[in-house]
Amino acid sequence: MKRICFVVSSPLTARAFLASHIARLSSEFDVAVIANADGLAIEGARFISAPIERPISPLRDLYALLVLVNVFRRERFDLVHSVTPKAGLLAMAAAWLARVPARVHTFTGQVWVTRTGPARSFLRFMDGLIARFATHVLVDSRSQRDFLIQQGVVSAAKSAVLANGSICGVDGERFRPRPQPRADGEVVFLFVGRMGRDKGVPDLLAAFARVAQRDPAARLVLVGPDEEGLGRAADKVRWVGSTDRVEDYMAAADVFCLPSYREGFGQVAVEASACGLPVIASRIYGLTDAVADGETGFLHAPGDVEALARHMETLLAQPELRARLGGAGRARVLRDFSAEGVSQALVDFHRRTMDGQ
Numbered sequence: 590m591k592r593i594c595f596v597v598s599s600p601l602t603a604r605a606f607l608a609s610h611i612a613r614l615s616s617e618f619d620v621a622v623i624a625n626a627d628g629l630a631i632e633g634a635r636f637i638s639a640p641i642e643r644p645i646s647p648l649r650d651l652y653a654l655l656v657l658v659n660v661f662r663r664e665r666f667d668l669v670h671s672v673t674p675k676a677g678l679l680a681m682a683a684a685w686l687a688r689v690p691a692r693v694h695t696f697t698g699q700v701w702v703t704r705t706g707p708a709r710s711f712l713r714f715m716d717g718l719i720a721r722f723a724t725h726v727l728v729d730s731r732s733q734r735d736f737l738i739q740q741g742v743v744s745a746a747k748s749a750v751l752a753n754g755s756i757c758g759v760d761g762e763r764f765r766p767r768p769q770p771r772a773d774g775e776v777v778f779l780f781v782g783r784m785g786r787d788k789g790v791p792d793l794l795a796a797f798a799r800v801a802q803r804d805p806a807a808r809l810v811l812v813g814p815d816e817e818g819l820g821r822a823a824d825k826v827r828w829v830g831s832t833d834r835v836e837d838y839m840a841a842a843d844v845f846c847l848p849s850y851r852e853g854f855g856q857v858a859v860e861a862s863a864c865g866l867p868v869i870a871s872r873i874y875g876l877t878d879a880v881a882d883g884e885t886g887f888l889h890a891p892g893d894v895e896a897l898a899r900h901m902e903t904l905l906a907q908p909e910l911r912a913r914l915g916g917a918g919r920a921r922v923l924r925d926f927s928a929e930g931v932s933q934a935l936v937d938f939h940r941r942t943m944d945g946q
Contacts, residue, residue, distance in 0.1 A: 698853025758931030766865030789848030862918030
């Protein structure tokens with residue numbers, strides 16, 4: 590039985606994005622997961638702890654690199670697969686040093702896209718190093734792959750997209766329409782994600798303030814960790830912290846909004862579509878894969894608060910349009926982004942990769 594190891598920084602990444610893949614892979618491969626945690630339990634995989642930390646720290650990162658090299662040499666994995674930037678850099682470098690024959694990294698977005706100057710150049714160089722250490726690169730959207738090729742980070746020959754995109758696909762049973770009654774004709778707009786400027790939260794708040802001023806039926810719910818202290822009291826706005834039941838909030842919403850400045854794919858957008866919600870999102874790589882403009886929702890230029898507000902007002906006033914876009918969105922997700930399809934594509938990819946060693 591060949592041996593596969595996934596490497597991530599946070600155990601949350603493994604649970605959220607890898608659990609369904611591991612369940613499929615474990616039927617024919619010996620699967621391990623390495624993360625910075627103790628006692629992580631994922632069905633179908635054994636767990637190995639390693640001190641991989643997200644912040645840059647040269648001495649701690651060097652120590653983590655040495656730990657990974659020792660683990661890889663001891664375990665003799667046939668394939669190492671990393672996700673997230675820090676885990677990718679350390680795992681791909683360590684796997685190269687340990688002569689692991691197949692080294693795969695998945696790109697899920699680039700933090701340097703919204704940076705400028707030396708910080709952008711340095712972080713882009715780090716992504717390029719990951720790609721060089723890897724034998725194969727996966728990218729979770731076609732438009733992101735095109736961007737990385739154009740930027741010289743990956744090559745067309747070395748990179749691929751599983752199925753139609755997405756790191757893990759969508760469970761259509763978990764994310765499904767569950768219509769709920771509305772009080773006084775309310776229309777609920779929903780955001781799910783990190784409460785950050787790069788996610789466009791200030792733009793969403795500004796657009797919603799204009800919409801709510803014109804129509805008292807509008808409501809806004811924001812779900813996710815407030816990492817930049819953006820949370821504040823606002824009329825008709827409800828702030829919610831982190832949750833592992835985002836589908837419950839999607840079931841209670843009418844429109845999903847993601848005015849982000851950077852996304853690798855926009856996983857939460859297709860989850861919202863699977864729940865039958867029309868999606869308003871920014872026209873950036875990644876989200877152009879997740880949202881079909883005019884078919885499953887509307888796209889606007891990043892930072893264009895006026896356009897965002899217009900799309901919100903359009904969907905607020907037209908329930909039939911909301912239903913049409915939402916229905917088309919669910920059909921598209923079930924057809925193109927099912928969890929079963931993406932997991933099978935990954936199993937096939939790993940099988941081919943190890944057969945070609």
